Amino acid sequence: MMKQRNTRHKAFDPDPDAPQRCCDMPDCTEQAGYRAPRSRDTLNQYFWFCLPHVREYNSRWDYYKGMSPGQIEAHLRADVSWERPSWAFGQSAARPKHTRFNEEDVLDPLNILNRSRQARAEQYRRNATPRAPAELREHLAILGLNWPLTLTDAKARYRDLARKYHPDRNNGDRQAEERLKDINISYTIVKAHLDV
Template structure:
């Protein structure tokens, strides 16, 4: 205050928008300033309500209990994202067992994955199983059984390439084991 000679050891905010900028006053004048200062001055009742609601959650987004922010946007529930170390929900046992089975299952070599998917086979596979599946698909997609359909012919070509890759891998693998 202009006429005050006391030391200014107490701070008061300048405005709602700049709460980290201060006026400095003596104790008597800071009390007077704070008594007159209205944080919500100039805000409508709706703005005040919105501000109070934002303050309740510390100005952070909130969503329904048991959801992450990404799930709140998608409006879906993924049981896998719930941490349940005490198995209260009783489902983590089955999920852990399934993950363990998948991890223990042998993975197909990198070059065979697409070919196996084309033939609809899972790894590991034997040459006899691959041949039987190839015959089944060849009969189904052969142009003669599909009245010369071009799409069936193209599909058969893809199946032929996939079977050749699988057969080559399985026969060369068998030769390596024998040798």
């Protein structure tokens, strides 16, 4: 039976990507296999040490060395939000304009945002269109008028309906006469409302 080799390197093994060089500690001739950051401002630039010297360097390493307590607090707060600005919930107006969400900046191949924009516009139009007073709705329906309207429109419509349903023009038809009575009542009520 063949024994499987473990290719993972152990915690204290030298870095497999370490350059072939000597330790950066002065007067040390050991092979460098362990890296350590040069400073908090240059975390991607490294010293290369042997194991005893990297342990010594790490024991003395202080990321916040040289910072005041206020600077340390500010740095910790920035780290909490991944160094991105944040605002209290519901205060989006305090954000700079370039960080606010804008529907126009979003690619929308399925036209989803535009549909919602159209729905909002339609809702606004429905809410913006004035509705007739409840006591006039039935009378406006009898006269075939839409709200809002002027007294001139109501008079013109009444004249047309009166000619159409007048008993003299309909050979004394009782239904036309009843219809004209309803038209007269409705016109009187609408006219009284518009004269106010």
